[in-house]
Amino acid sequence: MKHLYLLFFFFFLLLSSRAQKANINDFNLSGDAVITGANCIRLTPDRIWAGGSAWHRQAIDLNQPFVMELQVMMGCKDAAGADGIVFVFHPHARRTGYQGEGMGFAGLEPSLGIEIDTWLNEHLGDPYQDHIALLRDGSVHHGYSLAGPVRIPNIEDCREHALAVNWSPGNQQLTIDLDGKQVLNYRGDIVGSVFRGNSKVYWGVTAATGAYNNRHEVCFEKLEFTIIEEAKPLELDGPKGKKLIEGEVITLENLQFESGSANLLPISKAELARLAEIMRQHPSLKLDIFGHTDSVGGAEANQQLSSRRAQSVATHLRSLGIPEKRLSAKGFGEQYPISTNSTAAGRLKNRRVEFRLSRPIP
Ligand SMILES: [Ca+2]
Ligand SMILES: [Ca+2]
Known part of the structure; x- marks a missing residue:
């Protein structure tokens, strides 16, 4: 019965959108990132001063609506765990940004990043709890955040968490869901103001550790990358x-x-x-x-x-x-x-x- 339901679901997607399963071989890895299984990439091991990233080889067009879903594992150490993972859009991505508080994102510019930050850096305006925020241009200082930081319950719990990134260019709205609940909502001209009119960008996931560390992992067995067909206006004779x-x-x-x-x-x-x-x-x-x-x-x-x-x-x-x-x-x-x-x-x-x-x- 469950399979029938799934079948129906994919049939429905075929009618109105192109769902694409990500293959582990479609990613370029940099830094400490390594493939650890059929569908998972370990971005950093749990050791100090590590950094890694995984970039999907295919550029996407921000003029198209899409939904991306993946699983992140933020490590098993809560109090002494650091630093976090960032989901990034970047026009020429092949590398990892700065380690430690930079989470492999700092220095990538121009860029848009969704951070899941597990280490308090007071000088960056981090809240005490684990948090999620929308960042731009490789800056991890919350004075420059486009949305957030939003506090979340401890996420360094050894478990996979579902992250969904949902972009609708029609109303210029970006929403982020964590474990099925919307945590961030941003409206703005991302192509014009962040990427200076260039809508073709790459996407990837970065992570880093510093003086404190955690294992950071991203899994794609459930990654669904869906390009939704542009909605056609209602036509009188259509x-x-x-x-x-x-x-x-x-x-x-x-x-x-x-x-x-x-x-x-x-x-x-x-x-x-x-x-x-x-x-x-x-x-x-x-x-x-x-x-x-x-x-x-x-x-x-x-x-x-x-x-x-x-x-x-x-x-x-x-x-x-x-x-x-x-x-x-x-x-x-x-x-x-x-x-x-x-x-x-x-x-x-x-x-x-x-x-x-x-x-x-x-
Ligand atoms: Ca931090
Ligand atoms: Ca935590």
Whole structure:
């Protein structure tokens, strides 16, 4: 049964995105990094002053949305463990940055880095606890962080932890999930402001130790690198517009909200203007709006969020001149997932608003 479910999941991904399994041989290693198993790379051993990195050979395009998921193991020493791992984007990556507090990231510039830092360096503004932050340009000082530092529970627990990096260029939003929970959220022109207009970058993982140390490892058995196809706008005469007129339920991928809120992002308003035009062309039809969420957060909170989002869509359509009696909005929370909730790519699909045009009861 589990296999059937997985099969269905991959079939679904094939329809709308290209999922790519990372192969251990697709990485260039530098410094102390060594392959330790079929799917794992040890970035540093637990000895002092080590540093290593693993860089995927294939450049990616930041103009494309993607979700990357991998497992990190931050070592087994809590109080005396150091220094951490950084997930990095960098245009010419083949090396490891500075060791110790630099975590193999310091000095790589221009760059964007997601650090998981386990050692307190007071002069860098580190909080006392293990923490995660979005850094830029090889700087590990939190005065220059783009987001965070966010404190996390002790992560040097000898276990693998799931890290998911989710980039949506449409609304310029980068979100980071750790063990299935969103920990960082950043909106900004990463291509323009960090990479000076160059959208082709490499990605890799770096780690280092200093006077204190830990074994740092990254595993790819569960790495899923998914390039999501750019969402096409709703076209009046296109396949989606036709399905809608025929009474089928459709999802609008270009309908996006601010994180955790019912506020529509600008990309959504253009899409709803096209939807309003279809409704004007078919004045006898009513529109059902169904809001759905992923399973992160409480069921009750998700129920309320999905209702507010469906209402927000209805309110916007009214402001475009569609009469209230033609609109019905309902939220279903996390009740009806269309994909798995255990991966970031799946959760992205589950957070959606569906539409159905139906003839009014005469
Ligand atoms: Ca530190
Ligand atoms: Ca710790």
